[in-house]
Amino acid sequence: MNKEKKNNLTLKIFALIMAIVMWSYVMSEENPSITDEIKNIEVTLTNVATLERQNLVVLEPSKPTVNVRVSGKRNDLNKITRKDITARVDLSGYQEGNRKVPVYIDVPEGIKVVDYSPREILFKFDSLVRKEMPITVETVGELAKDHTLLEPVIKPQSIYIEGPKTWVDSVARVVALVDVTDRADDISVTVPIKIVDNEGNDVRGVSKDQNAVDVFIPINQLKTVPISIQTEGQLPDNYEILDISAEPSSIQIRGRKEIIRGIDSIRTKSIDINSLIENNTVSVELELPEGVA
Structure with missing residues (x-):
């Protein structure tokens, strides 16, 4: 009887092991x-x-x-x-x-x-730098006829830029762009500034301590007027002036509109008429009114 019980227990244990094996197999398949x-x-x-x-x-x-x-x-x-x-x-x-x-x-x-x-990534580490750069005014468009630009006044004249050294070193200019199309009077504007490389492309990844600047550009009027020759002295009795002229006979002047408007000619400094007896060609300075160039 004991032998039968022992065999029965062995069968049960074997069956349990087989059940576990079969369960593991089924689970692994599923x-x-x-x-x-x-x-x-x-x-x-x-x-x-x-x-x-x-x-x-x-x-x-x-x-x-x-x-x-x-x-x-x-x-x-x-x-x-x-x-x-x-x-x-x-x-x-x-x-x-x-x-x-x-x-x-x-x-x-x-x-x-x-x-x-x-498993490894190649990183490029760069130092963070800060640099002062002057601001350059650039213009687009054409002024009204017979007008010209004078030197612009910028406030502030420079800004600080900051960023990775590689990118900051690629900055060629800090530009304030002003449209002057058909302008005839002084220009006073606030314009955004751009950070550009040597080819004029925007440099990204570089910050600036200011985004806009104030620009004032004086505009002068141009005018072409004749040259008026001024003489002094008196020729001897046996001499007379047949013709006297200037070369060039006219000159282009520039200045503020209110000054240029009233000028019809530009006078030379006085020439001693007797100096023309031996040398009929002389150089002479012009008498430009104040504010005229």
């Missing part, structure tokens, strides 16, 4: 272990504040990503998304220049990392 690759996972930059304390910034890459290959039960893998996998780099302890930084991957419980790429 929820097998699989692998999958999740691409373009954004990499989180940690300890950025450490860089800032060193006066450094990340120049590139701007948005690094990695591809991660994971394994786990099919049911578990079907539940995870790209947001459930964390890729990060620690930016503390690096200096200016190109540096390879290792990538660390964190996955949910029950998921294993098989592989990921890249």
Whole structure:
């Protein structure tokens, strides 16, 4: 009887083991272990504040990503998304220049990392610099006929720009652009300023301490008037003036509109008429009224 009981117990244990084996087999067939690759996972930059304390910034890459290959039960893998996998780099302890930084991957419980790429990311660290730059006024368009621009007055005359050294060094000019189309009177405007490179393209990633400036541009009127020759003295009795002329016979003057309007000619300084007996060509200065050039 004891032998029968012992055999019966052995059969029960064997049956239990077989049941467990069969259950494991069935479960593995219904929820097998699989692998999958999740691409373009954004990499989180940690300890950025450490860089800032060193006066450094990340120049590139701007948005690094990695591809991660994971394994786990099919049911578990079907539940995870790209947001459930964390890729990060620690930016503390690096200096200016190109540096390879290792990538660390964190996955949910029950998921294993098989592989990921890249394992290191090449970062370019650049120093943060501040630089004073003069402001240049550039004009577009054509003035009204017979008018010309004088030297512009800018307030302020310069600004400070700030950013990664590589980008700041690419700045060629700080430009205030003024439209002068058909203008005949003085121009007083507030215009935005642009930061441009040698080819006139906007430089991005560089900040400025001011976005607009005040520009005043005086405008003078142009006018062409004849030259009036002034003489002094008296010729001897046997001499007379047959003809006297200036070369050129006219001159273009410029000045404020209210001054130019009343000028019909420009006089020469007085010429001693007797000096023309031996030399019939002389150079003489012009008497320009005040405010006329």
